[in-house]
Ligand SMILES: [Fe+2]
């Protein structure tokens with residue numbers, strides 16, 4: 001059985017993953033509006049990934065005698081970006097903030113003797129590290145190609161390859 005306090009913490013993390021999913025959806029709309037279909041697809045895939053993270057925690061809470069909740073308090077995500085670099089800098093900030101939240105949650109679990117949940121969170125800890133590494137790599141690709149109008153066709157095509165690889 002999950003304690004009330006660990007349940008409350010996990011429910012907070014559920015909201016953060018839901019927010020991340022929505023933030024990526026907002027980016028997908030922006031990219032579609034900019035005629036960048038492969039970059040839009042990257043954001044759709046990321047939105048789905050975040051939804052899967054949310055569901056994994058959701059099901060963990062319910063499977064262990066808790067009650068997973070959808071709270072009515074999600075922030076509105078950013079929906080306008082200066083260019084592709086600006087959008088991916090937002091992605092970087094988003095992933096870092098989710099990563100910090102996961103780390104804080106894992107530390108809290110350890111300090112409060114919640115070892116099973118601490119163990120459950122380990123795949124999230126590693127996945128966040130991987131997400132930050134990947135976004136850093138994407139930022140360097142974007143900077144190398146450039147985000148001027150004449151670069152956008154090639155930049156978007158590059159994301160077709162990136163999407164196929166992940
Ligand atoms: Fe996530």
Ligand SMILES: [Fe+2]
Nearest residue numbers: 050095098131
């Ligand atoms: Fe993520």
